[in-house]
Amino acid sequence: MERWLHLVMDHRYFLGIIFFTKLSSWFYELYSKRVERMTKLPPGPFQWPKFGSLPQLMFLNWGRRTSSSSSITTSSLRSILERLVTQYGPLVFLHLGSQSFVLVSNGEMAREVLDVHDAEYYYRPHTTVAKYLGFEFNDIGFSTGKHHRLVRKLCATQLLSHESLNKYEYIRNEARATMINTVWKSASHGNVIEVRDLVLDFTTNVLCRMLMSRTHLDIANIGLGFKQETFKSLVQEIMEVVGKLDTSMFIPWMRWLDLEGRTIELKELNRRLVKYFKGVIEEHEKSLESEDRAHESNDILDVLLSLEGDDMLSDEAIMGILLDMVVGGTSPSSSSVEWALAELVCNPVILDKVQSELDQIVGRDCILKETDLPRLPYFQAVVKETLRLHPAIPLSLPHMNIVPFQLANYELPEMTSVIVNYEAIGRDSTVWQNPLEFKPERFLNVEISTHIKALEVLPFGYGRRACPGANLGLSLVQLALASLVQGFDWTPCAGQIPHDIDLIESSDFICFKAHKLQLLGTPRLAASVYQS
Numbered sequence: 348m349e350r351w352l353h354l355v356m357d358h359r360y361f362l363g364i365i366f367f368t369k370l371s372s373w374f375y376e377l378y379s380k381r382v383e384r385m386t387k388l389p390p391g392p393f394q395w396p397k398f399g400s401l402p403q404l405m406f407l408n409w410g411r412r413t414s415s416s417s418s419i420t421t422s423s424l425r426s427i428l429e430r431l432v433t434q435y436g437p438l439v440f441l442h443l444g445s446q447s448f449v450l451v452s453n454g455e456m457a458r459e460v461l462d463v464h465d466a467e468y469y470y471r472p473h474t475t476v477a478k479y480l481g482f483e484f485n486d487i488g489f490s491t492g493k494h495h496r497l498v499r500k501l502c503a504t505q506l507l508s509h510e511s512l513n514k515y516e517y518i519r520n521e522a523r524a525t526m527i528n529t530v531w532k533s534a535s536h537g538n539v540i541e542v543r544d545l546v547l548d549f550t551t552n553v554l555c556r557m558l559m560s561r562t563h564l565d566i567a568n569i570g571l572g573f574k575q576e577t578f579k580s581l582v583q584e585i586m587e588v589v590g591k592l593d594t595s596m597f598i599p600w601m602r603w604l605d606l607e608g609r610t611i612e613l614k615e616l617n618r619r620l621v622k623y624f625k626g627v628i629e630e631h632e633k634s635l636e637s638e639d640r641a642h643e644s645n646d647i648l649d650v651l652l653s654l655e656g657d658d659m660l661s662d663e664a665i666m667g668i669l670l671d672m673v674v675g676g677t678s679p680s681s682s683s684v685e686w687a688l689a690e691l692v693c694n695p696v697i698l699d700k701v702q703s704e705l706d707q708i709v710g711r712d713c714i715l716k717e718t719d720l721p722r723l724p725y726f727q728a729v730v731k732e733t734l735r736l737h738p739a740i741p742l743s744l745p746h747m748n749i750v751p752f753q754l755a756n757y758e759l760p761e762m763t764s765v766i767v768n769y770e771a772i773g774r775d776s777t778v779w780q781n782p783l784e785f786k787p788e789r790f791l792n793v794e795i796s797t798h799i800k801a802l803e804v805l806p807f808g809y810g811r812r813a814c815p816g817a818n819l820g821l822s823l824v825q826l827a828l829a830s831l832v833q834g835f836d837w838t839p840c841a842g843q844i845p846h847d848i849d850l851i852e853s854s855d856f857i858c859f860k861a862h863k864l865q866l867l868g869t870p871r872l873a874a875s876v877y878q879s
């Protein structure tokens with residue numbers, strides 16, 4: 348019996364040693380696997396189990412909080428990302444909750460994602476915003492695969508082609524005449540001009556007419572409960588919702604809890620948009636069938652409704668395209684004009700050069716035409732320099748890979764969202780001398796396309812996800828800016844000097860000036876020009 352007891356005791360001792368050894372080797376294996384995996388990832392802040400780097404981001408956000416709200420918004424996110432780039436370099440890896448992100452901040456790395464591996468990296472994460480504002484991922488910006496290829500082809504060949512832009516030139520000219528007349532009337536009363544609102548009215552008018560023969564005030568007539576009931580305020584409402592971050596972006600399984608109430612907000616917005624767009628679509632369908640057309644013929648909605656065969660689109664896809672174009676086309680163009688005018692007023696010598704060029708090429712008896720624009724090299728350089736220094740979309744939407752991917756010497760897990768830092772690329776001091784200085788001369792003898800091919804400046808993105816509205820966006824920016832600068836002398840409000848104008852950036856998804864640009868305009872052409 349005693350022998351048996353000894354044997355069992357010995358055995359337990361023996362088993363204990365085996366168990367302990369196994370356990371330690373298992374822990375060691377886990378640890379070394381984690382270290383191995385981590386060393387293959389780009390640098391970034393420490394990752395806590397389950398939460399990743401969220402606690403640090405929340406801490407950084409808390410450190411810079413100014414209001415009583417404790418939720419992270421894109422505004423604060425962007426400035427936090429800037430700090431991470433300074434600390435970790437052009438590739439930063441972030442694990443936030445269960446989602447992986449990589450921030451790409453120089454041209455060389457951007458080439459890997461947007462050019463070399465464009466096909467693997469053009470997917471978008473399926474977020475709540477993509478579901479409700481992309482009409483079930485049927486729009487342009489959030490769709491993928493065959494549908495994305497189809498809508499991009501339609502944009503290039505029909506909706507936003509050169510022919511289509513020429514066809515709608517009269518709309519741009521009429522909206523420009525309204526804008527110039529508004530400034531002229533304000534100037535005669537000595538009123539201050541809010542440049543952003545003025546240009547937003549211009550761009551929204553152009554887009555709403557081109558797309559569906561509506562004016563920017565259209566929503567006011569239908570009482571669907573939009574906050575201020577104009578298209579301009581609708582776009583602002585959308586931007587506000589898009590700019591908010593919610594827990595489910597980092598911890599998708601918590602989506603059903605809708606902790607921040609964002610899903611409810613998006614559903615409600617989607618309901619109102621569907622009701623509005625369905626009404627417009629129905630009206631167009633009726634009009635297309637009737638001989639006696641009530642609206643401007645051949646707007647973009649007409650083109651979309653007339654598609655046949657494999658190109659035919661569902662109502663969701665049509666609504667998605669309309670919304671993407673209104674939202675994508677209005678705010679970025681307006682922000683670029685506001686930045687350009689702010690820089691010009693801060694740099695009177697440059698403003699003077701632009702006006703002299705306009706006087707020499709176009710004269711003072713008439714307002715310029717679109718065909719004059721290519722004959723204004725200095726003005727063109729001002730626009731390019733504005734797009735470099737103040738890209739309207741400083742950070743791309745997430746580009747996602749669906750298979751694991753090698754980037755430089757690093758390995759990125761599948762479903763990593765890559766955010767391309769377009770702003771940092773245009774301000775890279777290894778490419779641009781004194782990058783924060785506004786110096787149009789850098790573009791005088793060099794085509795911007797040379798810099799775009801080298802991925803040194805990317806105001807419209809690059810590759811499959813590059814902006815399909817770049818040509819329209821450029822013509823809106825150029826026409827509005829050139830007309831405002833040819834038509835008026837611009838000075839800061841009473842009691843201010845040019846240096847009082849701040850160039851502080853908002854940190855939102857669309858980078859506007861943090862404070863609206865307010866200026867006084869003095870007409871410099873014959874009165875008849877403003878009234879035509």
Ligand code: HEM
Nearest residue numbers: 487488671672675676679680743744806807808814816820
């Ligand atoms: C100055 C004006 C504009 C600027 C600076 C601009 C900038 C950009 C940028 C940087 C992107 C790429 C984002 C990414 O990498 O994820 C983009 C995408 C897009 N833009 Fe623009 N844009 C402008 C005007 C327009 C206009 C006029 C339209 C349409 C009428 C438009 C519609 C779109 C759409 C639909 C996308 C998504 C493309 C896709 O995901 O396939 N944009 N824009």
